[in-house]
Amino acid sequence: MSEPRVLLAGRGLVEAPRWHDGRLYFSDWSAGEVLAVDLAGTSEVIARVESLPLCSAWLPDGRLLIVSSPDGRLLVRDADGSLSTYADLGQPGWNDIVVDGRGNAYVNRIGYNPMAGEEFRPGSVTLVTADGTAREAAGGFAFPNGMAVTPDGSMLIVADSHRSELVAFAIGADGGLSGRRVWAALDGAAPDGICADAEGAVWYADVPNRRCVRVAEGGAVLQTVALDRGAFACALGGPGRRTLFVTAAEWRGMGVEELVAPGSGQVLAIDVEVPGAGWP
Template identity: 35%
Template structure:
């Protein structure tokens, strides 16, 4: 029996929020259409950290106190220094066959970053590849293909999990000693009505994912365990369920970005976003979504 949870509104008045991260006691997000990287106070008030002309997406953090953010349009990673100065950190456009998308940055400085694989509304969907940037800045293409890779998380036993939105599944990779990704396989195959976007890992081995591309009854954040069993749902009404992150003092709150937009409106850059919050009886895994 799937367990249902209720949510409350945490923040509103935004456009298309993605890349939710809990870092150093603060919730972060990227707003695609306002082109802002945002942080949120405990009362939901947003502060603009910087603006990214190419539209920000995935977020990560380095040990030197700087923030990394994917710039979608040019498939680069921008570095926001502690003093606010922005510079290009890496360019993965040679691997990306579409706009840059989500990203995971590990505690030891390995970076995994995805891309759409094609241009929405202008090309037919096709698979692409993840890019890996090691701590020395070396760029490599991850072996194998992924179809609209989205959220990523690292399990306590060292697997990289990736949501493949257009394959309706969560995919696993082993992580080699050099940070390379190996042995791609299905971790959880989902029904075709599920299009997993952002993900968050709980300490009981479950993956919470936003079911994107629908504003119907299937919209919501779901919990899936290895093998594909769905155990929990946080319903979302009138919006797409996009990204999620565990946060709060004990990582006991699931924050969820809910974006009201159709594919046509998205291509036109029109959307209304809120962040919802829910207590789902689970806590997050520290560092699972990167640092």
């Protein structure tokens, strides 16, 4: 495993990395932008959406889904760059998204607005099927965050940040979720964005602990990448999917106007031995 190298710097709260067609796509929540960057560090803005959070995922047909959290919509970006409504999620407050190989989109919702000082309400995961129909698929999360689907499409793993857990569900033939179980208990961790690899392990990003960690089912730590700022999310991509991309920034806290130090957002790249698998 190599040392982290900076692929892109000078951004804000960077999140939701997704490898697609030779480039890494990610969001800058501070700027309300979805961007793409190549392995040489050349970047471009591909969409602007005033949303916090701002996460995205690729459909099997090559279109990009973008979560518009304040108005409770799932947007789709077509080949000409235009945005339109893909699904109505029914209410505001949405967070992360992952799409499996059949086109099922899983979007989660925290349940309350911690930045506004609202009282706790449990979060949930909603399934949006390929026809745009949305229905709640699982609930009872303290703070649902990053999600990943295993390579065979049979399991969804959800990071519950405030419970320090990775939670697994079986994915049914209709995309529904069942058989909830704790996939890994992560003592003292705050798992944020996650991704899976070809050996069945999961990488999770951790903001307060400033690191990315690779764990096996059950929680055994396999590898740790220490950083000098908070790690918000990670994804495996690049040639052979052997590069771990990490979005990181200097976290200031939930109750401040600027959540991260301006210009501290970076996209980092680390070469790893075990390639990525599954989604994202």
